[in-house]
Amino acid sequence: MAEPLTSLAVxxxxxxxxxVQFASLPAADIALSTIYPGQVRVSLHRDLADFEAWRDALGxxxxxxxxxxxxxxxxxSAVAPFAGVEVHLKGYGVPIAAxx
Numbered sequence: 001m002a003e004p005l006t007s008l009a010v011x012x013x014x015x016x017x018x019x020v021q022f023a024s025l026p027a028a029d030i031a032l033s034t035i036y037p038g039q040v041r042v043s044l045h046r047d048l049a050d051f052e053a054w055r056d057a058l059g060x061x062x063x064x065x066x067x068x069x070x071x072x073x074x075x076x077s078a079v080a081p082f083a084g085v086e087v088h089l090k091g092y093g094v095p096i097a098a099x100x
Contacts, residue, residue, distance in 0.1 A: 051091025
């Protein structure tokens with residue numbers, strides 16, 4: 001049997017806390033499909049500077065960021081605890097080869 005909708009309460013409250021505590025951060029793609037029991041996924045598609053702003057606000061060490069440089073896009077990802085959940089942060093940008 002699937003978990004009840006109430007199992008998302010802590011994660012939904014964490015999203016609300018993110019919006020209150022970090023109101024000036026760039027808007028991200030957060031939807032109900034990216035809220036799980038104990039986890040919130042934040043995707044940033046506009047600019048890697050947006051990822052860096054979120055990473056800094058959440059206190060994520062730059063050395064803990066995973067980098068995937070694919071021909072079609074560069075992706076950065078990291079995880080941080082916040083308000084009782086894990087925030088999975090993902091940012092997308094231009095591949096390194098295309099920047100040269």
